[in-house]
Amino acid sequence: MLDIADELNRWVEQGRDFAVATVVAVGGSAPRQPGAALAVDSEGTAIGSVSGGCVEGAVYELCLQSLEDGETVLERFGYSDDDAFAVGLTCGGIIDILVTPVRADSAARPVLAAALAAASAGDAAAVARVTSGPAELLGRALLVRTTDTTDTTDTTDAAGAYEGGLGGHPELDRTVAGEARALLDAGRTATVEIGADGSRCGQPLVVLVESSVPPPRMIVFGAIDFASALVRMGKFLGYHVTVCDARPVFATPTRFPDADEIVVDWPHRYLERTEVDGRTVLCVLTHDAKFDVPLLQLALRLPVAYVGAMGSRRTHEDRNVRLRDVGVTEIELARLRSPIGLDLGARTPEETALSIAAEIVANRRGGTGISLTGAHTPIHHDGSRELSGRIGSVA
Known part of the structure; x- marks a missing residue:
C-alpha cells in the first residue's frame, strides 16, 4: 500500500x-x-x-x-x-x-491515513495489518515511526510509540509494535507469525508489516562522463544520488543536473563524515590511486550494500596491491566489485552505467547476472520464500 x-x-x-x-x-x-x-x-x-x-x-x-x-x-x-x-x-x-x-466510517482509516501521510512526506514509518486470523481482526492496523509523535492516540511503552491497534489485547499491540519497529529499522516489508499464545485471542495471527523509508543512497566518486550517466541510472532506480570529487571544475551542477547533491572534497574525507547504512551503494569511478586507495580502505570496512570500483584489470590488480600494503585484509578485498559492473560488452557511458546498475540490482536481489534464456534459475528470486512470507514466529 x-x-x-x-x-x-x-x-x-x-x-x-x-x-x-x-x-x-x-x-x-x-x-x-x-x-x-x-x-x-x-x-x-x-x-x-x-x-x-x-x-x-x-x-x-x-x-x-x-x-x-x-x-x-x-x-x-x-x-x-x-x-x-x-x-x-x-x-x-x-x-x-x-x-x-x-x-469515512472505517475504524482503520485514521491509522492508514497517518501512515500514508508519513510515507508521502518521506518520513520513516511502518504500518502493520492483520492478514490472517479471527475475522474481526482482519485488516486492523497499527502504525510505528522512527520518532515519537505527540498524537493523543499514541500508546507509549517499552516497544516505543505506536498509533492505533489491532483490536485484540494490549500485549498483542506491544508485540507487533516491536516487530514492526525492527522491520522499519531494517527498511524491510515482511509478514510476521504470532502464535496463539502471543496473539491473546486463542488463534495464531499473521501480520503484514509494510515499511516506508527514505530512498537509499548512491554515492558516486569521480565527476567524469561515466558518472553523469550513472547518476541518471541511479535516479531511475530510486536512489538519492550524491556526486563527490575533489576537483571543483568538474563537480558542478551544470555537469550533473540530475544529482541530488554535489560535494567538492577529497572522497575519503567526505565518506568519513557522511551517513551510510546497509542500503548504501558506493561507486568509485576515479580510477586514480591517490583517490582510490584511501577511499576504498575506508569503504570496504563500512556496513554498506555495495562497493564497486572502475578500472581495467591491470588497474584492479595494482589497486589491490596498494590496498594490501595499507592493511586491507583479504576478507575486506573480497567485498570489492572490480572491475565494476556486469559483462554486457558496454562501451558508452550509458551502457557502462547500465552494467553497473545491473550488478547493483543483482547484488541486492540475489541474481546471478546470467541470461534467463535456457537458465534454470528463478526469475523472481524473492518470490518462492514469500508465500509463507514469514520472517519469524512469536509465541
Whole structure:
C-alpha cells in the first residue's frame, strides 16, 4: 500500500472513500511482492497494481464490493488452466490479496491515513495489518515511526510509540509494535507469525508489516562522463544520488543536473563524515590511486550494500596491491566489485552505467547476472520464500 502513498494521501486529503487491495503473500513466480497495492475509489478510479495484469480485473471488482459493503476480505489467486487469462496468474504463481475499505466510517482509516501521510512526506514509518486470523481482526492496523509523535492516540511503552491497534489485547499491540519497529529499522516489508499464545485471542495471527523509508543512497566518486550517466541510472532506480570529487571544475551542477547533491572534497574525507547504512551503494569511478586507495580502505570496512570500483584489470590488480600494503585484509578485498559492473560488452557511458546498475540490482536481489534464456534459475528470486512470507514466529 505504501508503494502508492503519494496518490492515496491525496485521496485522503480530498476526503475520498476508497478500497485498497494489498499483496500480503506470494508463492512461486509472482510478478509483485508483498506490499504492492491497487486502490479503487468510489468513482471507479484505479491506481497501482497487484500483478502483471493477470488478476487486475477481478481485484478491481473486489475493491468495488468492499467499498459497498465495508467488509475486509482476503482472497487467493493462483494459476487456473480453465480460466488462466481471466483471474489466474498465467506465470504459475500464487498471490494472497487483502482488500480493505478505507471509508469515512472505517475504524482503520485514521491509522492508514497517518501512515500514508508519513510515507508521502518521506518520513520513516511502518504500518502493520492483520492478514490472517479471527475475522474481526482482519485488516486492523497499527502504525510505528522512527520518532515519537505527540498524537493523543499514541500508546507509549517499552516497544516505543505506536498509533492505533489491532483490536485484540494490549500485549498483542506491544508485540507487533516491536516487530514492526525492527522491520522499519531494517527498511524491510515482511509478514510476521504470532502464535496463539502471543496473539491473546486463542488463534495464531499473521501480520503484514509494510515499511516506508527514505530512498537509499548512491554515492558516486569521480565527476567524469561515466558518472553523469550513472547518476541518471541511479535516479531511475530510486536512489538519492550524491556526486563527490575533489576537483571543483568538474563537480558542478551544470555537469550533473540530475544529482541530488554535489560535494567538492577529497572522497575519503567526505565518506568519513557522511551517513551510510546497509542500503548504501558506493561507486568509485576515479580510477586514480591517490583517490582510490584511501577511499576504498575506508569503504570496504563500512556496513554498506555495495562497493564497486572502475578500472581495467591491470588497474584492479595494482589497486589491490596498494590496498594490501595499507592493511586491507583479504576478507575486506573480497567485498570489492572490480572491475565494476556486469559483462554486457558496454562501451558508452550509458551502457557502462547500465552494467553497473545491473550488478547493483543483482547484488541486492540475489541474481546471478546470467541470461534467463535456457537458465534454470528463478526469475523472481524473492518470490518462492514469500508465500509463507514469514520472517519469524512469536509465541
